[in-house]
Amino acid sequence: MVSTTVDLNAKIPNNVGLSDDVKLQRALETWLPNYLEWWNDMGPTDFADKPVFLRTAVSVDSDGWAHYDHVRMPDYRWGIFLNPRDPETSHIRCGDDAGKAAWTEVPGEHRNALRRIIVTQADTEPASVEQQRLLGHIAPSLYDMRNLFQVNVEEGRHLWAMVYLLHKYFGRDGRDEADELLQRRSGDPDKPRILGAFNQPCDHWLSFFAFTMFTDRDGKYQLAALSQSGFDPLARTTEFMLTEEAHHLFVGETGMDRIIKRSAELQALDPNGDIRRQGGIDFDLIQRTINYWFTYSLDLFGGEISSNAADFFATGLKGRYREDRYDEHKALTGTYRLPVVENGQLGERDVPMRNAMNEVLRDSYVQDCERALRKWNRTLEEAGSPNRLTLPSRRFHRHQGIYADHRFDPVGNLIDSNRYEANQRHWLLTPADNDYLLSIMKPVYEPGKFANWIAPPSKGIEGRPVDFEYVKLHD
Amino acid sequence: MDSAPQTPQPPVEFETDPSRYRHWQVSYDGAIARLRMCVDPAASLRPGYELKLNSYDLGVDIELADVVRRLRFEHPEVRVVVLSSGTDNVFCAGANIHMLGMSSHAWKVNFCKFTNETRCEIEDATAFSAQVYIAAANGTCAGGGYELALACQEIYLQDDGNSAVSLPEVPLLAVLPGTGGLTRLVDKRKVRRDRADVFSTTAEGIRGKRAKDWNLVDGVFARSKFEQEVMKRATALATRKVELLPGERKGVSLGPLAPELTPGTRRYRHVELRWSSESRTAELLVRGPGPADVAVVQAGAAAIHDAGDSLWALRAFRELDDALLQLRTNHLDVGLVLLRTAGDPALVVAHDAALWAAREHWFTNEVLRHMARTLRRLDLTSRSFFALGDLNNDQRPAFAGCLLELALAADRFYLLDHPKVQVGTSVLNEGPLPMSHGLTRLHAHLYGEPDKLEALLGHHELRSAEEADDAGLVTVRLDEIDWDDDTRVAIEERASLSPDALTGMEANLRFVGHENETSKIFARLTAWQNWIFIRPNATGPDGALSLYGKPQRPHFDWNRV
């Protein structure tokens, strides 16, 4: 028993006192082999023995959280970290009890709600690894392949972070939930992942970049809202996850930007401005991809009018984005004006602020996405392309919330389903799009070389050159 | 939150038929019927809430009650009813919480009572009509949704990592599952009571294997195999060996009752309901069978079957049932109901004997079971009932046999001492029409006088008022001189007492003797539920039910009562 304990503590970088925590050790001893089995079954295929230039967090110190080296993925040291926090600032940030001391243990009253919040967040982490498992085979460069694997191992660590909370604070139920996280599978009709976007196929790199741009960005906002939680361990663990999530968003946003830049170059190159003839990705297709992933990601924020959201805020379990910047943390008065469909027409309705908390968070997210769109359009402008990209209305193509039962065009006009059906292929990714993308996505495994449909990045990783051997395929 | 609807609403009608269903789809395939819940969110019975996620209100349950009843009478070929949802991922979210939050106390109580009666009717069909209900929960099954499943003989749950069964009432709304959920959990399914405690305080419920391990469901099937496995089970049940009652399995359609309405009256073919808001009393008259009605029954099972829904016993008791529901829901101000009968008591006794003789036929069996259910509805109606056996408008009372049950169900029985007034028991007083706790009304009536009970059994000759009094059947026997004054005073006195205290007192006294699962549901559970409903922790301005879906959090008074 003793040797296992030592092994665990050496294997798992942590700042949660694992070496002294018998309960946690016991839980992890059972869970860890299952996790590795899951990683082998559902993680990136066929690259297990290839050293990848990965960042590993070995401690929370400023020099410890980003430690770079070539590592084989199964040997990655998945760690457990809580952001350090001054006990003075550990208070409930929002709701009826705002200002009171934060909970360092799970309050019984909120046990079930907290467990649900944590399980829902946790479930997204392995899901995206599953969605992306085949992408290494068609990577546009070693640089991109490395970024994919970096995202994958960190999603794995995010799962660890959430499982830590379940193991540490939720007893037997928590252990059961942790086991089930390894049993659900993205896209499996019988054991699907909990949230819709995490069951959508992500089978080429345009979707990968759009996913890390839009869907991981939902993750950022969920984590940011949870980092305002009155449950101190949840707040601190999500705070640390945000540092890693920032890299995923970087991969997505710059990946899209590089494709857009390359498409503009190919557009200029072709006598007729025909990007496809040059083997690139045309802007209509990029727009359809944005429409598709942005809207699926909007669903992840939950219903526009939600009693759960009100409860989570009122009880201090989940705050707004940067709750600390608000002057008032109860949000009991005030309303949110929401466009709603009533009697077949689009009108407006005032909803109590607390019940609109999902929408408030979605606002922060949409603003962030708009910023990225402006950046991409600047890229287009600088490259001399006449095309511009847009974000669709948040009512378009929704599967959750008050707009899900109605049809809207991408601008947000209420339309009938005939018109919707007739235009769907102009607005959303089609099977033909996927076929085309797969036809141009051939692997490029030579250091410093990039696929024709994407521009190289402006710089490499951690001071390494762009032509650095980020993944050692031939050892 | 006892805010009665602001604008006066039209009275609720309980009669419906398949052409008018808004919330249910029924399809038939030989011995298997599929019943799909597809609640139309916009078709709520009252304005102000939407029936989202297959949540239900009284209107949805009125249709369900109609489906269940028609299955028994109109589709005797059906052996298995597969109850599922037309909406994938949601089986049923239970009673609509916004509806409960905005309803008056009386509305909530009557709603719960009716849903309970419908659940009992499902179990009754399984027990006595060989129609087995299977709940195929192809999605989340919460609160009243799980209670509906609990009324079925078997429950199957989709295992998709998400679909759960739950009773979230206590943790989420600070009320109880109002449709027998707690009792059925431990008494019917025999879920261990400590696990039931965990289950009933876990808002998100329990899914997958654990739901099966705890016997909350009978099986869990993967999503892709769910439909197939459920239908496999349905087919097995449909082809099971079962001793069916004889008789041609040709359904009997239930036509509309079409009562004639005038202000203050509701007249059916055999039943008449009159009410006066001024005196807060109503009069409910049931006319006994005529000679032709008795002749039909005496002609035997086939003739009874041929008579269909015009058979006196079926028609009169359907009308009585409808009148009781009218009283409960649309006449809250009526505190005292005077029960009267008219006709020839000898004919009732003869009718009962002939009907009982034909009991082996499936249709006669259904008629008898229906009579029993209607009388149980009467027992469970929270109004004072006085049975009056006088010469009302020169009509003889017919308190005999199945109609004597009205007097035995009543809180008091006043009988006029007059040569034309006679009372008699029949075979139907001796077992076929039990109360919900299993006793006959005669037994409950003479619970402390077993000798008198013994003396009545098997002796079906008519008795004079005096003989009936001696036999222990009558509360007060009055001659013509005393009748008017004494009954008037009794009625006025009754009308002056607190309606709440009377409701409680009557429910205590009516159900003499031991309890069973059904009586527990109605007595223990509803009493608690009603109390909890009016407590500030549930329905006060800071109560959990009042604040559900609102931005504020509930505040509880932590003192235990």
Ligand SMILES: [Fe+2]
């Ligand atoms: Fe993540």
Ligand SMILES: [Fe+2]
């Ligand atoms: Fe991520």
